[in-house]
Amino acid sequence: MKVLAAMSGGVDSAVAAARAVDAGHDVVGVHLALSRMPGTLRTGSRGCCTIEDSMDAQRAANVIGIPYYVWDFSERFKEDVVDDFVSEYRAGRTPNPCMRCNERIKFAALLDKARSLGFDAVCTGHYASIVVDENGDRELHRAADWAKDQSYVLGVLTAEQLAHSMFPLGSTPSKAEVRAEAAARGLSVAAKPDSHDICFIPDGDTAGWLADRVGVEPGPIVDAAGEVVGAHEGAHRFTVGQRRGLNLGVPAPDGRPRFVLEVRPVSNEVVVGPREALAVAELAGSRYTWAGRPPADATTEFACQVQIRAHGDPVDATARLRPAAGEEGDELVITPAVPLDGVAPGQTAVVYVGTRVLGQCTIDRTVSAVPALVGGKAAR
Incomplete structure (x- = not known):
């Protein structure tokens, strides 16, 4: 060839x-x-x-x-x-x-x-x-x-x-x-270090790089009830699951650490809460593809594993296609056997069956395993 x-x-x-x-x-x-x-x-x-x-x-x-x-x-x-x-x-x-x-x-x-x-x-x-x-x-x-x-x-x-x-x-x-x-083979790259981080941000300062491109607009950090507990210098600096660098002025009532639960670009708010509020019981995305032959009937629930990070561990799950709410077309809905932590919209969920990659979707929405801890909302 x-x-x-x-x-x-x-x-x-x-x-x-x-x-x-x-x-x-x-x-x-x-x-x-x-x-x-x-x-x-x-x-x-x-x-x-x-x-x-x-x-x-x-x-x-x-x-x-x-x-x-x-x-x-x-x-x-x-x-x-x-x-x-x-x-x-x-x-x-x-x-x-x-x-x-x-x-x-x-x-x-x-x-x-x-x-x-x-x-x-x-x-x-x-x-x-x-x-x-x-x-x-x-x-x-x-x-x-x-x-x-x-x-x-x-x-x-x-x-x-x-x-x-x-x-x-x-x-x-x-x-x-x-x-x-x-x-x-005599290749001079034999001992060359592996690349890591984002290739187009070689100094590793993602927050600084983004600030130059999206601008910096200060805003509030709020808890699930909407109470202001701190301030930020740009919502782009935060991602779901983040714990460090929150700089909260009001401690949690129980004194435990708080984590980023949601980033709201329209209101410029960053929502924080307890670690258990990060648990996701379901995730879905309408931008999905199949890596090779698709399931015979993807609208019927099938067993699989899901991986949401490049170096993460696969987790047992079920998946199926169903009509996307309020939109044309379907979305790939994935239900992990055990709730996942720190899943953010925009991440990619890759579906495996054994060692085979079956397909993937870009996560559009998630459903909380404990909606009472995220202001009573099931989806975010």
Whole structure:
């Protein structure tokens, strides 16, 4: 096959490209220039898409012996990932930019361009596996190394995208083995630190970065009854489940810590309450997709597991489609067997059946397990 290897400049994508060559594919390497400041330099494990990363990818391609190009996707990245991130926070939601990048850049914009140029598949260094079932359908599964598993952030992929995707690292037992292989191949990125945090905020100061883009408007911090218990300098600084940095002027009657229960962008209020008020008995989202073949009848409740964070643990649950209240179309409704803590609108809920990723939804609303503790409201 003719394969386009997305090379970030890290060790995983370099080894994935090398394995694609070993498998006999005709491989071309490409680095995505996503930053609108391409001259910036990387700082340790923060940031990506810098000039240093591009050079690391170039050196890896040279060692592997494949052609290498840099494609400028910075404008598309700004519109589909960065601007989306800002607008979601402005609306009081908690977005996941890695999900949007995979959904709209790496496996949409990049894959579309690759297909138009005659490539059969895009290869990346994600830790996930593609399994072909008895009917020839492709399924997305967890990686062999659960500690490095990245199937969660790939949960947005559709059947058509899976048909043209390759993840050569999926069966690798550990990241240490990938680094050892990179060293044996003579790749200079063998010991390069993994990237972390949000790639387009390399200094890690998300609150400061957002303040420059959404503005800072002071407002009240209130309890579930609406009583003012503190003040904030910008609602964008808070997310559901947060405990630290609340700076409350009025202690809780029982003296226990309080947590953020809700962010209300219209009234510019941050609502706080006891930890048990974070418990969510149900979550739902109308922006859902299936990763491969969907359930035979998704309107009938089925058993599954749900994961709401990239490095979170899956929780037993049931799910089904039902008509969205007051809207056209359906929503994916997920009921965990045990209430979940700190679930925020804007987060992604990925549904698994065993190791298989069945699908995902962006959370639009949640239902409290203890509505009396959140002002008597069941949904938030």
